[in-house]
Amino acid sequence: PRDGKPGWGTRSIDAQKLLVVLLEDEEKYGPAALLADRLVRQLLPKINDNKLKEQYFDLYYHLIYCILKNGQALPNAEQKNKAVKDAAQRIVNLEKAQGGFGSDESKKRFEELLEKETDLREQYNALKHRGS
Numbered sequence: 001p002r003d004g005k006p007g008w009g010t011r012s013i014d015a016q017k018l019l020v021v022l023l024e025d026e027e028k029y030g031p032a033a034l035l036a037d038r039l040v041r042q043l044l045p046k047i048n049d050n051k052l053k054e055q056y057f058d059l060y061y062h063l064i065y066c067i068l069k070n071g072q073a074l075p076n077a078e079q080k081n082k083a084v085k086d087a088a089q090r091i092v093n094l095e096k097a098q099g100g101f102g103s104d105e106s107k108k109r110f111e112e113l114l115e116k117e118t119d120l121r122e123q124y125n126a127l128k129h130r131g132s
Helices: 013-025 029-046 050-072 077-098 104-116 118-130
Strands: none
Touching (some): 013 050, 050 077, 050 104, 104 118
16 A cells, blocks of 8 residues: 555545546446546536646546446446437536536547447437526
């Protein structure tokens, strides 16, 4: 342990983010989304710290990605659609609340995801144009 205390990994955002990425790699999108969501909530009050703001955008991206991928794997079309819409709504919310997607690198990641995932892009555009 870095500080000599056991359990530092559970307090380290970097260690937790790594766990999100590992779960993602194993296609365990549900647990990865839950962990990313928890970390995003932890970081939100500290978002004015620039270093943490970047972590926030990074984890928010992973959260969206995991919600989307988890949803796309669902057998039920209605549930699948609901998950994709949830992911799209969260992107719209982030953009509104933060005035964009953060750094250029962060913005590029979100734009690439929207470009690649047609279902997500369609929902995102519909929500954005509806002004919700």
